[in-house]
Amino acid sequence: MHSTLDLSPITPAIPITFVTKSTWPEIAATLPAPARAFATASGFSSKPGVWLALPDSEGAIAQVLFGLEDKDAKHHDLFRAGVLPNVLPPGTYRFANAPHDTRLAVLAFMLGTYRFGRYRANEAPKVKLVPPGGIDIAEVSRIAEAAALARDLINTPSNDMGPAELAKVAEELATRFGASFNCITGDDLAARNFPLIHTVGMASPRAPRLIDFSWGNPAHPKVTLVGKGVCFDTGGLDLKPSSSMLIMKKDMGGAANVLALALMIMDAKLKVRLRVLIPAVENAVAGNAFRPLDIFKSRKGPTVEIGNTDAEGRLVLADALALADEEEPELLIDLGTLTGAARVALGPELPPFYTNDEELALEVARAAKEQNDPLWRLPLWAPYDAWLDSKVANINNAPSGGFAGSITCALFLQRFVESARSWLHVDIYGWTPSAKPARPEGGECQAARAIYALLIQRYG
Known part of the structure; x- marks a missing residue:
């Protein structure tokens, strides 16, 4: 199994919610009022590749919002989730909803942790992903x-x-x-x-x-x-x-x-x-x-x-x-x-x-x-x-x-x-x-x- 994947996290995994321009209003309506207000104040736009960490009442990360292209967009970067390991704070995460292609998003997350460190220290991001159900872990690994x-x-x-x-x-x-x-x-x-x-x-x-x-x-x-x-x-x-x-x-x-x-x-x-x-x-x-x-x-x-x-x-x-x-x-x-x-x-x-x-x-x-x-x-x-x-x-x-x-x-x-x-x-x-x-x-x-x-x- 790839080192990025975590099947049994010690602490609850932080949910990553994928949003698009068309789904954002509906998803925003489901957020707690303080989280919705925080997203509005932060100017979150659901633009592809843009992310926002929403805090809980104690200041920890409650969930992450991550923008994707709409399904009817002319081009989808099915590896868009590969950005996440390079921007997220250290921790263990999970997908709260399905991206356009869940298997490719998981693979992209894994590929995004790659570092070439043969000649100088270049540590991989300290992030883990709890794979969604139905993913062939051996295959993506x-x-x-x-x-x-x-x-x-x-x-x-x-x-x-x-x-x-x-x-x-x-x-x-x-x-x-x-x-x-x-x-x-x-x-x-x-x-x-x-x-x-x-x-x-x-x-x-x-x-x-x-x-x-x-x-x-x-x-x-x-x-x-x-x-x-x-x-x-x-x-x-x-x-x-x-x-x-x-x-x-x-x-x-x-x-x-x-x-x-x-x-x-x-x-x-x-x-x-x-x-x-x-x-x-x-x-x-x-x-x-x-x-x-x-x-x-x-x-x-x-x-x-x-x-x-x-x-x-x-x-x-x-x-x-x-x-x-x-x-x-x-x-x-x-x-x-x-x-x-x-x-x-x-x-x-x-x-x-x-x-x-x-x-x-x-x-x-x-x-x-x-x-x-x-x-x-x-x-x-x-x-x-x-x-x-x-x-x-x-x-x-x-x-x-x-x-x-x-x-x-x-x-x-x-x-x-x-x-x-x-x-x-x-x-x-x-x-x-x-x-x-x-x-x-x-x-x-x-x-x-x-x-x-x-x-x-x-x-x-």
Whole structure:
């Protein structure tokens, strides 16, 4: 159970009453006259995100009022309750009435207590929540734990989160749930036919590796997760400007979210045969770094011309996807912080996803909306596939021109998937640029909650 939840409080929990512009008059009428007068004198407006503590006759907090959007509002922030842990005085609280989505409000309250305190004291708020009846405590706790794992991994700077450290976290997670673990490291990658992973990581003194673990009954449907684990991305010889390099510790956000998703799957004991593949590398600059216009053979066979060394994520994913595809999984999913084009098109909060499976696309969209984990489908637009053509190799990793960068990246990856029954690619950002309710600034768990909900529907 998550540390924020309290099933047996020592003292009575303070009620939190959710109010909207339309419900406030009715709720105000039920308050004791002194409390109603205090709210009026304080100018409480029931504006979304605004809160007010009402005192009792002895000056203690009798209850808390908290504003939400009206139900007919164009936009509801279903994580609005994530503000509460950061503003409420220490104590134990409960929901006195139902917000728009009680389960998501509880989860938001839990996510709002997250703090990254590895390098300086940063204590979590001293608030507790008595969960409402009907809430699956184990479920919301595992989701909150997984989100914290993803955030911690992304927030950790690259000097402490390189390929070896990422592999250690993955191994610890695998051991916790009894999964079999394997890791191919350094020159063994080239020897065992993972040339693109080896190529991207070979310039760093921190050896590249392919993290690989499997869990679950082999008789169950095969679900394989592939996460981009570029632990720092300089851009390689096509060096990024300093402004673009500043948060490149987050370039392993795909791996972080795949591990968060794997945690949820294994902890919930879903009926799947899970495999997790994470190509973990550092894209560094050195005399042996790969160069623009170099050509390398991929694991699958096609030769790849390097149009840009800063398009390295799709290279390492290509070899990992080719390996995953060899097993013909029922569902193959990859997550990666891949393109700035996705951010230009949809911004940091709305990652695009790609699939040719229409049923899967509908499931993803529905789960994303229900879980308040936004995703938006973009097309695998076949006419753009020709933009990947090379005059001297089978494919170019970064076509010139700059148009449709997220789509052409997805089309590049699609060339390495042909046997999986269904494939889902998500181009995540993995970062919250400015704090929002339940989403502090920094590393973020993106897409994992929605995909987990989809997997529960299929395999729960």
